[in-house]
Amino acid sequence: MRLGNFKGGVHLDDGKYISKDEKLEFIKPVGEFAFILPQHNGNSAKAIVNVGDKVKKGQLIACADENLCAPIYSSIDGIVEKIEERVTPCLKEQEAIVVSPSDEQGSTMLLSTKNSIDDWNKDEILNRIKEAGITDMDERDHLVYSDLIACENKDIKLIIVNGAECEPYITCDYRRMLENSKEIVEGLKILLKCFPNAKGIIGIGDDKEDCINKLQDIVKDELNIHILSLNLKYPQGFERQLVQSVTHKKINRKQTPMDVGCIILNIESIYAIYNAVIKGEPVINRTITLSGDAIANPKNYIVPIGMNYKDIVDFAGGFKSEPAKIISGGPMMGTAIEDLNITTTKSSSAILAFTSELIKENKRTVCTKCGRCVNVCPINLIPSKFVQIFEKNKQNDFELYNGVECIECGCCNYVCPSNIPIKQMIASLKDDIENNSKHVDNEKEKGEK
Amino acid sequence: MIEAFNTSSPHIKEKIQTKHIMLLVMIALLPNTVFGIWHFGLRSLLLIVLSIGTSVGTEYLYEKALKKEITISDGSAALTGLLLALNLPVGVKWWIPVIGGFVAIFVVKQLFGGLGQNILNPALAAKCMLLLFFTGQMTNYSSTSFSTTPLSQLKDGNPVEMWAMLVGKTPGTIGVTSTIFVLLGASILLAFGIIEWKIPGFCLLSFVIFISIFGSHSFDMSYITAHLCAGGLMLGVWFMATDYATSPITKRGKILYGILLGIIVGIFRIFIPTYEDITYAIIIGNVFVPLIEKVTIPKPFGYKKVENN
Numbered sequence A: 001m002r003l004g005n006f007k008g009g010v011h012l013d014d015g016k017y018i019s020k021d022e023k024l025e026f027i028k029p030v031g032e033f034a035f036i037l038p039q040h041n042g043n044s045a046k047a048i049v050n051v052g053d054k055v056k057k058g059q060l061i062a063c064a065d066e067n068l069c070a071p072i073y074s075s076i077d078g079i080v081e082k083i084e085e086r087v088t089p090c091l092k093e094q095e096a097i098v099v100s101p102s103d104e105q106g107s108t109m110l111l112s113t114k115n116s117i118d119d120w121n122k123d124e125i126l127n128r129i130k131e132a133g134i135t136d137m138d139e140r141d142h143l144v145y146s147d148l149i150a151c152e153n154k155d156i157k158l159i160i161v162n163g164a165e166c167e168p169y170i171t172c173d174y175r176r177m178l179e180n181s182k183e184i185v186e187g188l189k190i191l192l193k194c195f196p197n198a199k200g201i202i203g204i205g206d207d208k209e210d211c212i213n214k215l216q217d218i219v220k221d222e223l224n225i226h227i228l229s230l231n232l233k234y235p236q237g238f239e240r241q242l243v244q245s246v247t248h249k250k251i252n253r254k255q256t257p258m259d260v261g262c263i264i265l266n267i268e269s270i271y272a273i274y275n276a277v278i279k280g281e282p283v284i285n286r287t288i289t290l291s292g293d294a295i296a297n298p299k300n301y302i303v304p305i306g307m308n309y310k311d312i313v314d315f316a317g318g319f320k321s322e323p324a325k326i327i328s329g330g331p332m333m334g335t336a337i338e339d340l341n342i343t344t345t346k347s348s349s350a351i352l353a354f355t356s357e358l359i360k361e362n363k364r365t366v367c368t369k370c371g372r373c374v375n376v377c378p379i380n381l382i383p384s385k386f387v388q389i390f391e392k393n394k395q396n397d398f399e400l401y402n403g404v405e406c407i408e409c410g411c412c413n414y415v416c417p418s419n420i421p422i423k424q425m426i427a428s429l430k431d432d433i434e435n436n437s438k439h440v441d442n443e444k445e446k447g448e449k
Numbered sequence B: 001m002i003e004a005f006n007t008s009s010p011h012i013k014e015k016i017q018t019k020h021i022m023l024l025v026m027i028a029l030l031p032n033t034v035f036g037i038w039h040f041g042l043r044s045l046l047l048i049v050l051s052i053g054t055s056v057g058t059e060y061l062y063e064k065a066l067k068k069e070i071t072i073s074d075g076s077a078a079l080t081g082l083l084l085a086l087n088l089p090v091g092v093k094w095w096i097p098v099i100g101g102f103v104a105i106f107v108v109k110q111l112f113g114g115l116g117q118n119i120l121n122p123a124l125a126a127k128c129m130l131l132l133f134f135t136g137q138m139t140n141y142s143s144t145s146f147s148t149t150p151l152s153q154l155k156d157g158n159p160v161e162m163w164a165m166l167v168g169k170t171p172g173t174i175g176v177t178s179t180i181f182v183l184l185g186a187s188i189l190l191a192f193g194i195i196e197w198k199i200p201g202f203c204l205l206s207f208v209i210f211i212s213i214f215g216s217h218s219f220d221m222s223y224i225t226a227h228l229c230a231g232g233l234m235l236g237v238w239f240m241a242t243d244y245a246t247s248p249i250t251k252r253g254k255i256l257y258g259i260l261l262g263i264i265v266g267i268f269r270i271f272i273p274t275y276e277d278i279t280y281a282i283i284i285g286n287v288f289v290p291l292i293e294k295v296t297i298p299k300p301f302g303y304k305k306v307e308n309n
Helices: A122-131 A144-150 A172-179 A181-194 A209-218 A239-247 A267-279 A309-315 A372-376 A383-392 A395-400 A411-415 A422-448 B018-040 B042-065 B076-086 B095-110 B122-133 B150-156 B162-167 B179-191 B198-214 B221-229 B233-240 B251-271 B277-295
Strands: A033-036 A060-063 A078-087 A093-101 A158-163 A199-205 A225-230 A262-266 A285-291 A299-304 A325-328 A335-337 A350-354
Touching: A033 A078, A122 A144, A122 A181, A122 A267, A144 A262, A158 A181, A158 A239, A158 A267, A172 A181, A172 A209, A172 A267, A172 A285, A181 A199, A181 A209, A181 A225, A181 A267, A199 A209, A199 A239, A209 A225, A225 A239, A239 A262, A262 A267, A285 A309, A299 A309, A309 A350, A372 A383, A372 A411, A383 A395, A383 A422, A395 A422, A411 A422, B018 B042, B018 B076, B018 B179, B018 B233, B042 B076, B042 B095, B076 B095, B076 B122, B076 B233, B095 B122, B122 B233, B122 B277, B150 B221, B162 B179, B162 B221, B179 B233, B198 B221, B198 B233, B198 B251, B221 B233, B233 B277, B251 B277
Parallel strands: A158 A199, A158 A262, A199 A225, A285 A350
Antiparallel strands: A033 A093, A078 A093, A285 A299, A325 A335, A325 A350
C-alpha cells in the first residue's frame, strides 16, 4: 500500500503508548451537566426547555430553524436547574442549559429508524444528519449538514475519513477504529449513498497498524472503499495536508477540500452518522482521552456530553502526581487550563495532565537562522523571517513572505532551538494586518461618502 | 498548583537547544583540532586557547558594558574563536589570535547586531583583516619542517603527495591539513542534522566541474582530488560555508549559494595567485546572501496568483 505523505511536518514524541491499550469505558453521569448552546460555528441554538422541566436522555432541548445551527439533545435523564453561562474547552463563557442528573438513568429517546439502509434516500439521510446535530467533533465545529449541502453542485469524487490522529497522547480515534470498525465502515457507506459518484478512503496513521489491518479486512469486498496508510507526521490531520496526502493535490487557504472534489470527515463524525441513521441516536456521547504522566488511570472514556471535566477526572481516579500543566485538547493545538471547571462539548477530545518533567519551559534566546523551521513548515514559508519582521516592525515584508498563508500549526515553535514563539508572532502580525485593512476600508468608506 | 497555565500551544517542544548545536559543532571539530595540535606542536594549543579566550572575553565585556544579557554560555563565541585559530598558521605571534578574536566578535559579530544578525562570517572576516595587515606572518608556513603548502605546489604545477594531504601531514594552517578528520567531523554534523548537504554538496560539485573545464588537467581524477584536499577548502565548505547566520535560509538559496561559492573558489584556484581561496570566496559569497534570499523566496503551499476582484 502506498504511504500518503506531504512535505514538511514533524515527527513528534508520541506518548500514545500511555493510553492506547485499554478498551473504551463508559462514564456514569454524575455532577452538574451543562449543555453549551452554541456548540458549532454558526448561530446559537435556542433552548426549548424551561427551568424546572424534567428531561430524558435523547430529548431535544435546544434547536433553531436555520440550516447553520446544530440541535442539542440531553445526554442524561434529569431536571433543568438553570440557564446560565459556563466555560467551554476553549475557555470562553457561553450560555448553557444546566441539568442535574437523576440517580437512575433510563434508556435513550431515539429518533425513527428503518429496517435497512436501503430504505433511506439521500434527502432523508442529510435530514437525519442535520436533525441529530452532527458536527465535525473537533475545534473547527462545522456542521456536517451544512458542509454536505454546500457540496450539492460540486463534483465530489472522494469522501475521506480522517483517521490520522497526528496529535501525541490522544488515542480516542484509535480505540474507536479498533472497537467500532464495522460501524465506521457502515457510516461511510451511508454517506456514499448520498454521493453515488464518490469513492470512500479511510486514511489511517501508519502507527496504527492493527487498525489498518482490521479495517482492510472489513472492506476487502467493498468496491469503492479503500484504506490508505498515512505517514504519521504532525500536522497530517489538517485539512490541506490530508488532501495532499490522499490526492496529491494542493489547495491554498482560500479553497476548501470540496473545490478539488473531496469531503473530509472525522472518525467520531462518521460514527455519529452511523448511530443517527441506523440506531436513531442523536449526538449525546463522545470519546475523550485522559492521558499524561500525572493521570492515575490514563485511557479513553465514552463521556456524555455536558459533563464537567472535574467529574470525569474524578471518575477516572484523579491525578497520581501534582500536575504542572493541564491541557484541554492535544499538546500541539490545545488550550492550557487552570482548573477543571469546564464543560464537555461535541469538540472535546482530550484532557492531558503533565508533571513538570515533561513540560519544561526553556529560556528564549535570539534567532540564529538555523533553518530548522524552514524544513518543517508544511506551507513552505520561512518562519524565521517573521521573527525579524515582528521584532523590527517591518509590516510590508509580511506580505512579501506570504505570512497570511500560515496555518498556525506550531511546527516551527516545536523545533526552534532558541525557543522563539514564532507561531504567536505570526498570528499577531496577521491580526495587525487585518485590523489595518479594516481601518483602511473604513477610511475609504468615509472618503467615498 | 498548576504553574504553567497561561502559555499557548504548542505545549511540547523538541529538546535540542542552540547551545547543544554549538557544542556538537565543537565536538565535530575535535578530531582535526587534536590532529592539528599533534602535527604542529603545542604552540598551536596556545593559539587556540588565546583565540577562544579572547573571543569569549570580548563578548562578555561587550555585553556587560552595554548592560545586555550575557550570552557566552550559548557557545557561539567559543566556536568562532576555535574556527579562527584553526585558520591560522602555527608560526604567528601570540597577539595575532588575540587581535583576530577581538575583531571577529566585537566588530564583525556584535556591532552588526549579535548572534544571527552578522553578514560576514566572523572568523573568516577577522582572518581577512589579519591577512591585510599582517601579511608576512599570515602567509608564512616555514616554521614547520616544510616550506611550501600543497596548495602552493599545486598552483605552481608541482606534484603533490596525495596520501599526506588526505591524512594531513603537510604544512598549512592549524586545522585544515587533514582532509580525513575534517570529513569525519562533517559526517558527525550531517548525522545529527546540524548541517544540510546542499551547500557543501553543490559547492564541491560546481568547483569540480569548474576546474575540470578551466584547469590544466581536464577531468584527471588525481588532479581533482588533490585540489579538493588542498588549502582550506574542506574545512571551509563543511564548517564555515554552512554557518547559519551567514548562509541563505531558503532551500533553493542554499543551492544557489553553493554553486556560487564553487565557481568563485574555482576562479581563485585557476586564475588568481593567492593561497586563501576559500576564505575570500566565502566572504564574497556572504555579501550576496541577502540578495540570494530575496530571489529564492519559496512559493507557499497551493499558492495561485490571486486575481483581483
